[in-house]
Amino acid sequence: MLMATSYPFLEIFWTMLIFFTWVVWIFIVVSVLVDVFGRADLSGWTKAGWTVFVIVLPFVGVLTYLVVNGSGMAQRRAL
Numbered sequence: 044m045l046m047a048t049s050y051p052f053l054e055i056f057w058t059m060l061i062f063f064t065w066v067v068w069i070f071i072v073v074s075v076l077v078d079v080f081g082r083a084d085l086s087g088w089t090k091a092g093w094t095v096f097v098i099v100l101p102f103v104g105v106l107t108y109l110v111v112n113g114s115g116m117a118q119r120r121a122l
Contacts, residue, residue: 072105076094
């Protein structure tokens with residue numbers, strides 16, 4: 044049986060931090076993919092390219108998309 048004393052507070056805090064970071068990461072990936080497929084100015088091949096880039100290299104793909112299209116993403120979401 045798992046006792047509360049065998050799982051200290053800092054480990055609980057670390058587990059919660061990892062879990063919420065993972066949830067935020069999934070939210071960012073979904074937001075990027077929703078923005079990619081919601082754009083009317085991109086061709087189908089460009090949408091497919093961004094999708095493959097985000098799926099194959101997730102950190103690099105998402106960060107690149109946010110750097111390249113971050114301001115446009117905010118403007119499209121505000122409309």
